[in-house]
Every structure is written in structure tokens, then in C-alpha cells.
Amino acid sequence: MPSNATPATEHTGFNGGRLAATIIVVRDGDEGLEVWVQERVPTMRNYPGHVVFPGGGVDPRDFPPRTWDSGELWSGASTISMARLMGVTRYKAHALVFAAARELFEEAGALLVRDLGGDVLADARAYHTDRLALESHRISFTDFLEKERLKLDADLLAPWARWAGVDRGQWFDTFFFVATLPPGQALDATTFEAADANWFSPQLLLDGWRAGLVRLALPTWAQLVRLCDYARVRDVMNSASLSDLRLVIGEPVDDPRYHEYFTTIPIERI
Template sequence: MVQRDLVLGPPRESLLGIDGGEPPAVTEPAQPRLASTVMLVRDDEGPLEVFMLRRVSSMDFAPSMHVFPGGGVDRRDAVDELPWAGPAVEEWAEVFGTDEASARMLVAAAIRHEIGFGQVPLEHHLVLRSDLLSYRAHWITPEVEPRRYDTRFFVAAVPPGQEPDGETSEADLSGWVHPSDVLGAFGDGDVMLMPPTLVCLEQLAEVSAVSAALGQDLPIAPVMPRLVETEVSPAMRAELP
């Protein structure tokens, strides 16, 4: 494990109610909700690009943050008759360290539509291609946050002829970006990133092609940062695998 302090910056400090003093005490942390996030990648127009969204400033969780598409699980996605291809649900459950119902929901949440994804294949004779997803990371929102998520991160290549839809009420900006460009903008203070997004972008920036991104052999373990006061400023301290 590698310990790393991820500096918050003034906007995040303000959201957490930090004014340079001790981190606020949390007596009863919120229960984290299962969620999935997908790094959609392509390299048909040059070096690897990833699809990102900027959350609107009015969001209760991670306002104005640049993020990958994703969201919480839907109980409707746990239906046993969900058409499935690729690694079996039992295999995903073992990889995630969860029960089979949770594994089914996590995989479905990674690619579902506005309605519960479990209804889409059943009504339109589609099959969920779990083999197109590559599991990348497992992050849990810090206990100091009022809203918390237990999130699995995946990477997936966008199929030829398809384009992600960034039109959502939760985002005011979306598009394809080079990981290194976003990291540079973050370093200049022009972009805000949550710790999981920052680390995942750094890993993507190490490769230049989709095949290399899908083939990265990364250690995976649950990571739950905690708020600490460093000599420089407040930061999220994470134990990275």
C-alpha cells in the first residue's frame, strides 16, 4: 500500500465546511450506496481519449467536478432473468467480494439507461455484454461526506459507430479529453477532480492506446480516503494498493 495525500483546494474545503481548522468530527457516517463508474475510452482520432462530464454547480454531491459517467445501482437491475454474456455473475461477485445480486446490479449500473437497465434487454431482446467491461478500481466516499458511495470503476472501449450521450440535467459540459490535458488543467486550478478521478486519470495517462488501457494490470483494493490536516493544507489521505 502507498499512502498519498490528495490536496483539496479552496472549493472543496468550502464544500466540506473547512476553514483551516481541525477536520469536522463525524459521529454517524452516512451509509454508502453501491455505484458504478465507467471510463469510456477511444483512440480512433489519435492518442487515447476518455469521455468526461462536468457536474452542474447545484448538485449536492461533487458539484462542478469533472467526472466519468456513472451512478448508483438500481434494484430493478438485480433481476435473475437479465440476459447476460461474458463472465458469469458468480465470477463478478467473487471479483467484487459481494453477493451475486450486488454484482449483477454493479455491472448493469455501469451501462444502464435512464430506466432500470434490467427492463431494456427483456423488452428489446438485448444482451448485457459484461465481457466489454474491465474492472479498474474500488473507492468509497470518505466518512466526512454527507453523501457517500461505494463505487466500482470500470474501463470500456466505445464500440465503433457509437457516441456517448452527455446530455443530462446533472452535467453542463461533456466531451472527449486527453487524460494528460485534464491533469494539466487540474494542476493549474482550472478543473476540479475528486481523488478517485484524479488517480484513474493518472493511470490512463500512462498509456496512449485503448488496447493498452484495457490491458493494464492494476492492483485493486477498497480505498476510503480520510480527511487530514497536513502542514500545507487539508487533504484526503488515501492508502492506495
């Protein structure tokens, strides 16, 4: 940690930054791998007009109570195993995974959960009212799961990357997860944060960025570049366990992996 960095607390990340979670949902399209992205409305405080994956800051209510039994609302990979992969405490791992699943439900309408019978939920449309209540912060994701007797399924998403940076004077410590859509569920663009959303190939999005048609922040650009290495969903998910979760900080202009981002000046067509 740099000498001038603020130590992380049990609720914050690198340099005292706000913890955040982003979820990359992939599918096999007719012509290869596709990813779900949304274009943020121009009135958003952070990254207006940018193309992003669903995600956002960790809600304090995403953290479990100190006396929690992780089995009550959690299934699949344990919080301990997720924490080891992510390099954080199981307390933070719980919050970050909850935040990723919550943001996906709020912004795109999919639920990575199992019902009382242990089956992966095949249709999330019945919970639209709860989705609106979550989006307006009237209820927490914990409240929702408890009320509907559902369990988050940690096997449906996998840690993928970690980036920390400053936007508008605030530090964020963002964990990226990769996931597939449960059979029977569909994503939509009915969120106030997005002007549009859809499935695209990672290469098409990068070509759009080069042509000045797509705005991308560096962390999003880096994940799209990585996804271009994979032809199918199974390749992405198989590689997730090998993900490098070492923190990338700020704008690594000297790292050759990001050379194109810092040296390309797209024509501004937006």
C-alpha cells in the same frame, strides 16, 4: 473493517454506504489515449461543477430477483467471474455491472449490449425514448432489456478500481469500470446532469486541474493519473485484468500515490 464501521448488507457496501458504479470509456485519439468526461452542472447535490466520468448510484432494480437466470439478460463474462474479480457476491456484481451500463446509456447514450442475433449493438439512437424513461426512473434497465430483447455484454467492460468515501454525510462505495465504445456508437452530452462533455487526454485534464481550470475529486484524479501510464486503448484493456480492486477508503493522505493531490493547491480560476 474499522471497529466503528457499519457492516455491509446484501444491498450496501463499505460502512453501509450506497453502492455506486462509474464507467471510464477510453478511445484512441489522434494524439493518443482519450477519455470521456463530463462537467457536472452546478446545481447537482454531489460534486457540483466537478469533472467526472459517467456514473451514479445503484438502483434497487439493478439487483436481480433471487430466482434469476443470469443468462436471460446477460452475456459474456459470467457473474461469478465478475464477482471474483470485484470481491463481492454475484448478486452485487450483477447490480454494479447493470448500474454501470445503465448510467452510461442514461448519461452518454451508449449501450453495451448484444441483440438477439448475438451481435454487439452498433447504433443506440433508436432507443432514445427508453433512455429518457430510464433517466426519469419510469422504467428499470431490466425492463428495458426485456422489452427490447437485448442482453448486457459483460465482455465490453472490466473492473478497474474501488473507492469508498463520504460526500455530504453519506457513504458511497464506488466501483470503477473501464470500457471501449462499441463500433458504430457515439457518445453525447444530452443529460441534465452535465453542463458539457467531451473526449480529452488524461494528461490534459490533469494539467487543467493544476491550472485551476478543472475540478477533480480524488478518485477521479487517481484514475486519470493511472490512465496516463498507457498510450493506447489496448494497453488499458490489457492491464484491466491486473487491476487492484482492494478498497481505498476516505482520504489516504499518507499514501505516496496521492501526494500531489493533497499538496497541490490549484489557483481557483473557475
